[in-house]
Amino acid sequence: MITVPRIVEVRKRVLKENDLIAHQLRDKFRECNVRVVSLVSSPGSGKTTLLERTLTILHRTHHRVAALVGDLATENDAERLRRSGAPVRQITTGTVCHLDASMVSRALSEWDLHQVEVLFIENVGNLVCPSSYDLGEDLRAVLLSATEGEDKPLKYPSIFNSADVAVITKMDLAAVAEFDRRAAAANIQTVRPGMRVVELSAKNGDGMDEWISCVLGRSAAVPHTNAG
Amino acid sequence: MHELSIALSIIDLAEEEMRLYGGERVRSIRIEVGSLAGVASDALLFSFGLACEGTPAEGSRLIVHETAGRQLDVVAVEIEP
Numbered sequence: 001m002i003t004v005p006r007i008v009e010v011r012k013r014v015l016k017e018n019d020l021i022a023h024q025l026r027d028k029f030r031e032c033n034v035r036v037v038s039l040v041s042s043p044g045s046g047k048t049t050l051l052e053r054t055l056t057i058l059h060r061t062h063h064r065v066a067a068l069v070g071d072l073a074t075e076n077d078a079e080r081l082r083r084s085g086a087p088v089r090q091i092t093t094g095t096v097c098h099l100d101a102s103m104v105s106r107a108l109s110e111w112d113l114h115q116v117e118v119l120f121i122e123n124v125g126n127l128v129c130p131s132s133y134d135l136g137e138d139l140r141a142v143l144l145s146a147t148e149g150e151d152k153p154l155k156y157p158s159i160f161n162s163a164d165v166a167v168i169t170k171m172d173l174a175a176v177a178e179f180d181r182r183a184a185a186a187n188i189q190t191v192r193p194g195m196r197v198v199e200l201s202a203k204n205g206d207g208m209d210e211w212i213s214c215v216l217g218r219s220a221a222v223p224h225t226n227a228g
Numbered sequence: 229m230h231e232l233s234i235a236l237s238i239i240d241l242a243e244e245e246m247r248l249y250g251g252e253r254v255r256s257i258r259i260e261v262g263s264l265a266g267v268a269s270d271a272l273l274f275s276f277g278l279a280c281e282g283t284p285a286e287g288s289r290l291i292v293h294e295t296a297g298r299q300l301d302v303v304a305v306e307i308e309p
Contacts, residue, residue: 001250005308008245014237014259014300097230129230131266132300158266161298 018133021101025108025136032113036121037215038135040159041143042152043125046169046202048077050143050211051122053202055084057212058118067120068107070099077122087111098129101136118215127156138217145170146179150187157191165196165214172201231271234300235279242285242305251307254285258304262297269294 013019029036039047051067058065066087069077078090091099091107104121113119121137123130142163144152147170153160160166166188174181181199188195198214200207242254261267269292276290293303 002307002309005255005306006249006251007304007306008249009304010241010245010302012241012302014234014241014302016241017237096233128266131264132230132234158264158298161264162266 015132018101021105022134022136025101025105028113029136034113034116034119035217036119036137037139037141038121038123038137039141039143040123040130040163041125042127042148045143045145045148047122047125047143048080050167050169050202051120052081052084053208054120054212054215055081055086057208059085064115064117065120066111066116067122068104069122070124072124093124097124097126098133099123099135100133104135127159131159131162139164141165141167143167143169144184146174147177150180150184153187153191160188160191160195165198167211168197168199170201171199171206172204231267232275232279234267235272235275238276238302239279239283239285241302243283245305246284246307249307251309252284253308254288254305255308256289256291256306257285257302258291258293260293260295260299260301260303262295262299264298265300267300
């Protein structure tokens with residue numbers, strides 16, 4: 001019991017509750033042998049199209065895949081992704097601009113994770129808020145579409161810093177959009193030196209092989225540093 | 229705009245410390261916000277004012293130290309009897 005005002009030294013992470021749940025999720029994923037890949041980007045960068053294509057390829061090649069999709073409202077993305085044949089669950093966040101670990105944990109409560117080999121988590125389209133929340137994933141991919149401009153990494157350094165791999169989507173439109181690949185690569189390296197970059201087009205299939213290897217953890221992935 | 233939920237978490241942490249030391253009110257909270265934490269200090273300060281209402285931290289001051297890196301930490305809490 002204090003009788004006079006005092007200053008208490010604390011040093012605690014503000015998001016420790018989220019980090020604790022993310023840690024529990026990571027333990028559970030490891031125990032069930034599930035690889036978890038999350039996708040973050042601004043709205044309209046092609047997360048759902050990339051995921052639809054990825055789920056279809058993996059499902060067809062007999063990988064057991066599943067996905068959680070976050071959006072403020074509607075079941076549209078989940079319905080689109082279910083066409084791949086994989087189990088998909090929509091998380092509608094209402095007004096919340098990001099997914100957090102407890103939403104992921106709740107959404108997974110009825111799934112038998114032993115039946116899943118690769119789980120995808122598509123975050124709400126937002127380049128700011130999702131960067132603060134660890135979801136227990138093994139690999140976080142940040143998407144940047146060729147039509148968005150090369151300077152997105154410089155404008156949103158925190159999300160690029162929280163991710164493990166940068167995926168440049170819509171490369172089939174690169175020429176039309178006058179997308180400068182070298183400038184984009186240089187900007188990514190400025191905010192996150194050594195970051196792996198995968199260029200692809202989910203529409204024509206270019207670069208999908210490299211992406212699938214990355215998803216399955218088959219080539220050297222950059223270590224996850226989200227806890228830093 | 230996730231600063232409101234961040235503000236609520238900060239107040240929860242401060243209240244935990246206050247109870248631990250048997251205080252009744254929180255006078256100030258000192259936090260460190262990394263430039264890569266994905267949190268805007270202005271929005272956080274605005275949200276904090278709203279989030280404090282009706283809690284032992286109502287009227288308290290949030291002191292934000294901007295640092296490099298990704299940390300988002302509460303570093304000190306000033307509590308009153």
